[in-house]
Amino acid sequence: MAAVSKVLNNGYGVSADMRDRVLRSVEKLGYRPSFAARGMRGATDTIGVLLVDMRNPFLAGLTEGIKSDLASEGKVMMMSVGEAEMSIESSLIDAMIDMRMDGVILVAPCLTTDILSDYASQIPTVVIGHHDPEAEGFDTVNSDDCAGAQLAVEHLIARGHEDIWMLTAPLRPGGKEVFHMRERGYRLAMEQAGLADRMHVIRSDTSLGDNPDELVALLDDIPRPGAVFCWSDIHAIPLLTMARERGLRVPRDLAIVGYDNTPTAALPPIGLTSVEQHADQLGRQAAATMLRRVAEGSHGKHVLIQPNLVPRASS
Amino acid sequence: MAAVSKVLNNGYGVSADMRDRVLRSVEKLGYRPSFAARGMRGATDTIGVLLVDMRNPFLAGLTEGIKSDLASEGKVMMMSVGEAEMSIESSLIDAMIDMRMDGVILVAPCLTTDILSDYASQIPTVVIGHHDPEAEGFDTVNSDDCAGAQLAVEHLIARGHEDIWMLTAPLRPGGKEVFHMRERGYRLAMEQAGLADRMHVIRSDTSLGDNPDELVALLDDIPRPGAVFCWSDIHAIPLLTMARERGLRVPRDLAIVGYDNTPTAALPPIGLTSVEQHADQLGRQAAATMLRRVAEGSHGKHVLIQPNLVPRASS
Numbered sequence: 001m002a003a004v005s006k007v008l009n010n011g012y013g014v015s016a017d018m019r020d021r022v023l024r025s026v027e028k029l030g031y032r033p034s035f036a037a038r039g040m041r042g043a044t045d046t047i048g049v050l051l052v053d054m055r056n057p058f059l060a061g062l063t064e065g066i067k068s069d070l071a072s073e074g075k076v077m078m079m080s081v082g083e084a085e086m087s088i089e090s091s092l093i094d095a096m097i098d099m100r101m102d103g104v105i106l107v108a109p110c111l112t113t114d115i116l117s118d119y120a121s122q123i124p125t126v127v128i129g130h131h132d133p134e135a136e137g138f139d140t141v142n143s144d145d146c147a148g149a150q151l152a153v154e155h156l157i158a159r160g161h162e163d164i165w166m167l168t169a170p171l172r173p174g175g176k177e178v179f180h181m182r183e184r185g186y187r188l189a190m191e192q193a194g195l196a197d198r199m200h201v202i203r204s205d206t207s208l209g210d211n212p213d214e215l216v217a218l219l220d221d222i223p224r225p226g227a228v229f230c231w232s233d234i235h236a237i238p239l240l241t242m243a244r245e246r247g248l249r250v251p252r253d254l255a256i257v258g259y260d261n262t263p264t265a266a267l268p269p270i271g272l273t274s275v276e277q278h279a280d281q282l283g284r285q286a287a288a289t290m291l292r293r294v295a296e297g298s299h300g301k302h303v304l305i306q307p308n309l310v311p312r313a314s315s
Numbered sequence: 316m317a318a319v320s321k322v323l324n325n326g327y328g329v330s331a332d333m334r335d336r337v338l339r340s341v342e343k344l345g346y347r348p349s350f351a352a353r354g355m356r357g358a359t360d361t362i363g364v365l366l367v368d369m370r371n372p373f374l375a376g377l378t379e380g381i382k383s384d385l386a387s388e389g390k391v392m393m394m395s396v397g398e399a400e401m402s403i404e405s406s407l408i409d410a411m412i413d414m415r416m417d418g419v420i421l422v423a424p425c426l427t428t429d430i431l432s433d434y435a436s437q438i439p440t441v442v443i444g445h446h447d448p449e450a451e452g453f454d455t456v457n458s459d460d461c462a463g464a465q466l467a468v469e470h471l472i473a474r475g476h477e478d479i480w481m482l483t484a485p486l487r488p489g490g491k492e493v494f495h496m497r498e499r500g501y502r503l504a505m506e507q508a509g510l511a512d513r514m515h516v517i518r519s520d521t522s523l524g525d526n527p528d529e530l531v532a533l534l535d536d537i538p539r540p541g542a543v544f545c546w547s548d549i550h551a552i553p554l555l556t557m558a559r560e561r562g563l564r565v566p567r568d569l570a571i572v573g574y575d576n577t578p579t580a581a582l583p584p585i586g587l588t589s590v591e592q593h594a595d596q597l598g599r600q601a602a603a604t605m606l607r608r609v610a611e612g613s614h615g616k617h618v619l620i621q622p623n624l625v626p627r628a629s630s
Contacts, residue, residue: 055375057370064370079394080393269585270582270584
């Protein structure tokens with residue numbers, strides 16, 4: 001096998017005859033240099049990507065961005081789904097470490113900063129969708145979620161709304177998630193406009209059923225807001241279609257702004273105003289940050305990308 | 316390290332004192348049994364899943380089905396994206412083999428049967444969305460795409476349509492892809508209804524731009540069909556929204572049926588009739604088939620799952 005390695009790696013001290021014999025055997029046996037074997041002593045050229053789920057269309061753009069930038073450096077992306085559960089996330093990162101991946105990119109993990117730092121001491125780690133600008137052990141790449149929410153609320157205020165509610169996800173300890181930052185942006189914009197007493201936040205699980213109670217109550221109870229800023233299109237689109245089904249005129253009776261600018265939001269029959277956070281750019285930036293971390297071992301680089309608002313018929 | 320292994324594996328011949336010393340060191344060093352090292356001599360409990368892309372929402376249900384059934388057997392799913400390019404697909408399967416994964420599930424690969432058989436001789440292989448009932452080296456799990464297309468066309472015929480066109484993807488050599496089988500179903504249903512001379516097939520790339528020529532021509536040229544059966548919702552939804560933007564009354568001026576029953580099709584403002592192929596069930600069946608193949612080494616099992624039509628406002 002030493003001879004095989006020397007031939008395959010163009011090593012010294014291999015005669016032409018030996019080279020021919022080895023290459024013939026290699027072809028016959030289908031020999032390949034093993035990633036796993038190489039992994040025992042170094043890089044596998046593989047980056048693990050941990051996703052929250054597969055349902056949010058925002059993730060398609062993100063992973064395409066990661067993949068394209070990794071591919072240009074000859075790295076392969078291997079993804080897995082953590083379902084926003086700490087035990088699943090941990091076991092998948094363990095598996096990625098055990099597979100000797102070069103690094104992991106974690107998308108909106110629910111793990112705490114302490115646990116993330118612990119993993120980061122074992123494997124180069126870049127985190128997306130987790131605001132932690134003080135972290136030193138790992139890098140973060142985020143959209144400026146606070147600024148994006150401010151854009152959305154300022155847009156609604158400019159349209160004459162005052163009773164602007166926010167529809168978001170349940171709070172989590174630590175408060176590093178994107179929806180925490182978006183709520184902060186909502187509150188900042190309302191306070192700056194002197195509308196602090198009009199603030200009203202509704203928290204609804206992201207795995208909406210067929211007729212989510214919180215959305216039904218929001219639409220049917222009196223008083224109803226004049227406008228709703230939703231932390232994600234995955235809440236805003238059902239709210240929009242349910243409002244229209246109930247005969248509400250959107251935006252006259254109820255204006256709605258979403259977040260993520262998903263392909264469905266852009267369809268004319270939907271026409272949802274939404275905040276574009278440039279998923280592809282976030283993915284590419286995360287890949288670039290990872291490649292730099294693997295190569296140079298940088299420390300605690302934190303990138304913020306500026307979002308913008310895409311106005312449509314819903315507001 | 317031999318002592319460490321013996322302790323961790325409750326091996327024989329380890330004194331209590333030795334066990335204590337080893338376990339303390341293990342804790343201190345963060346030692347973990349390596350997947351890669353275990354992979355050198357057997358199972359890594361990891362199944363590789365090769366996807367076409369991340370944009371088709373159909374894949375979310377599919378991968379959730381795969382994941383849930385693998386998880387119940389303690390197996391981890393690692394996904395990668397082949398982009399329907401042979402060289403990328405090959406290098407990713409190579410990587411999965413090199414990482415000593417237990418098996419690979421390939422979703423709608425563009426590789427030929429010969430190449431798939433060659434890989435199947437190296438790693439347990441299950442293929443989804445590739446009709447190859449004669450294959451012996453690997454298993455397939457498919458929706459009955461021919462039957463699904465017949466359901467769609469028979470539905471349009473029952474609604475009084477005769478000029479029914481099909482919008483599908485460009486032909487590929489081999490003809491194992493789902494859209495080939497759906498075209499076969501379209502042709503069968505048209506022939507059985509005596510409408511063979513009304514058949515008309517339009518092929519459009521799946522990566523639609525902003526104003527895809529084929530769709531514009533279909534809507535603007537005269538004669539225009541009375542109904543269009545689309546091989547996938549990713550074609551049907553843009554066609555539907557473009558038709559409405561042009562002032563066509565759907566379904567009166569143009570009826571449209573899609574395929575995959577994606578979440579967007581079900582939104583009331585879209586209301587697209589579509590064929591439900593039970594992505595979750597396909598995924599679970601593929602996982603079960605893989606687990607059986609890994610455990611028992613079965614040969615050439617081919618599963619067909621029956622689809623059904625979900626009628627909505629577009630037809």
